[in-house]
Amino acid sequence: MPRSTQIRAKSVTAVTRRTVLKAGGTLLLSVFAPLPSHAAQILAVRVWPADDYTRVTLENDANLKANHFLVKDPDRLVVDIEGLELNPTLKELVAKIQSNDPYIKQVRVGQNRPNVVRLVFDLKEQVDPQVFTLAPVGEYKHRLIFDLYPVNAPDPIAALIRKGEWQDNPEQPAPLAAAVPEVRPAPEPIAPAQKPAAQELQLAKSESKDDKPLAITRMITIALDPGHGGEDPGAIGRSGSREKDVVLAIAKRLKKKIEEHPNMRVMLTRDADYFVPLHVRVNKARKVQADLFVSIHADAFVETTARGSSVFVLSEKGASSTAARWLANKENAADLIGGVNIKTHDRQLASVLLDLSTTAQINDSLKLGKAVLAELGGINRLHKGAVEQAGFAVLKAPDIPSILVETAFISNPEEEAKLTDDAYQDQMAHAVLKGIRKYFAKNPPLAKSKMT
Numbered sequence: 001m002p003r004s005t006q007i008r009a010k011s012v013t014a015v016t017r018r019t020v021l022k023a024g025g026t027l028l029l030s031v032f033a034p035l036p037s038h039a040a041q042i043l044a045v046r047v048w049p050a051d052d053y054t055r056v057t058l059e060n061d062a063n064l065k066a067n068h069f070l071v072k073d074p075d076r077l078v079v080d081i082e083g084l085e086l087n088p089t090l091k092e093l094v095a096k097i098q099s100n101d102p103y104i105k106q107v108r109v110g111q112n113r114p115n116v117v118r119l120v121f122d123l124k125e126q127v128d129p130q131v132f133t134l135a136p137v138g139e140y141k142h143r144l145i146f147d148l149y150p151v152n153a154p155d156p157i158a159a160l161i162r163k164g165e166w167q168d169n170p171e172q173p174a175p176l177a178a179a180v181p182e183v184r185p186a187p188e189p190i191a192p193a194q195k196p197a198a199q200e201l202q203l204a205k206s207e208s209k210d211d212k213p214l215a216i217t218r219m220i221t222i223a224l225d226p227g228h229g230g231e232d233p234g235a236i237g238r239s240g241s242r243e244k245d246v247v248l249a250i251a252k253r254l255k256k257k258i259e260e261h262p263n264m265r266v267m268l269t270r271d272a273d274y275f276v277p278l279h280v281r282v283n284k285a286r287k288v289q290a291d292l293f294v295s296i297h298a299d300a301f302v303e304t305t306a307r308g309s310s311v312f313v314l315s316e317k318g319a320s321s322t323a324a325r326w327l328a329n330k331e332n333a334a335d336l337i338g339g340v341n342i343k344t345h346d347r348q349l350a351s352v353l354l355d356l357s358t359t360a361q362i363n364d365s366l367k368l369g370k371a372v373l374a375e376l377g378g379i380n381r382l383h384k385g386a387v388e389q390a391g392f393a394v395l396k397a398p399d400i401p402s403i404l405v406e407t408a409f410i411s412n413p414e415e416e417a418k419l420t421d422d423a424y425q426d427q428m429a430h431a432v433l434k435g436i437r438k439y440f441a442k443n444p445p446l447a448k449s450k451m452t
Contacts, residue, residue: 226244226247234300243410364401375431
């Protein structure tokens with residue numbers, strides 16, 4: 001073979017080898033290279049309007065990244081969500097904005113550019129938005145949260161004044177309770193299978209001739225705290241009853257009964273279906289200089305046979321029982337389910353509240369708890385015959401006697417039926433009120449000093 005032919009043959013062979021190697025390399029890259037990621041899917045949209053703030057929740061199957069900015073004249077909040085394609089579920093957000101929403105006029109949703117969805121919230125007033133994500137927890141997948149707080153937040157005392165519920169010096173102080181019997185200490189714990197309130201009820205019925213009506217020279221403020229709300233439904237009964245709905249209904253009934261007394265007023269930590277973080281509930285009570293804090297719940301347990309009402313107060317030295325510790329841990333997890341923006345959580349405040357939870361506050365809480373527990377025993381079996389203690393975060397106001405009332409076990413079908421019955425809710429509210437009145441009959445409120 002001529003030399004020139006041999007050179008051409010080698011050249012062709014080298015080109016062919018390079019082509020094959022290149023093709024093989026491309027094949028390998030195509031095998032090992034990551035596939036392009038698919039756009040996240042919006043699974044649900046929810047809106048929780050309230051006077052405190054409006055929350056918008058986008059639940060999705062992946063963690064989303066969002067950028068937001070405010071626009072003036074007119075006021076708007078613009079949110080760009082990356083890694084997202086517009087789908088029918090997200091479009092449902094438009095219809096979920098109601099005309100009575102205090103902060104959002106309407107929302108517009110559109111595909112701003114490939115893989116980026118833009119939300120434009122037309123606002124009714126200036127807001128301070130908090131945009132954050134929540135990791136999956138409980139029944140929820142990833143959540144992208146928009147909390148729209150008013151720039152000019154309403155003052156809680158001013159709100160009570162507008163409602164006619166705030167009087168610093170009533171002209172004619174009314175007696176808080178007429179011939180209220182002395183409240184004896186609660187008996188030692190007895191087996192839940194018995195009617196543990198019988199002895200206490202007998203004591204409560206015995207009246208002393210020396211008891212006199214207690215005149216109150218200033219208004220008494222009571223903070224009622226319906227547990228859970230919004231993103232956090234609380235415990236759910238077998239028939240689908242939600243704790244957040246039941247306890248709000250009982251709290252509203254109790255509020256109405258308390259306000260029938262001219263020298264008593266009420267602040268609800270929430271008056272509708274929205275979420276309030278645990279430390280905010282405490283702060284709300286302190287801002288209105290509450291004399292008492294009563295958190296209302298409906299218990300749940302893994303065993304549907306568990307039943308009965310309970311009262312809990314704070315403990316500095318650990319829980320009074322394993323069940324109390326379990327319940328406190330469950331209730332303290334509400335912030336994870338309801339969704340708190342960790343970046344704005346005042347951790348320093350939380351530690352201060354813990355440090356300032358004094359023995360005096362706990363002792364007063366125990367007195368209140370025993371008075372309320374004795375009354376609860378008159379309408380329902382008691383789960384325990386004495387007030388229990390545990391580290392409930394919502395009871396850590398340093399200067400306010402605080403109790404947590406578990407009205408009944410919503411996980412028990414029989415008690416779930418009671419909790420959703422109007423008559424029973426009214427009985428429960430009346431029992432708590434009687435306990436509060438008897439507490440004040442023995443522990444008159446002192447003159448208030450301005451709180452810092």
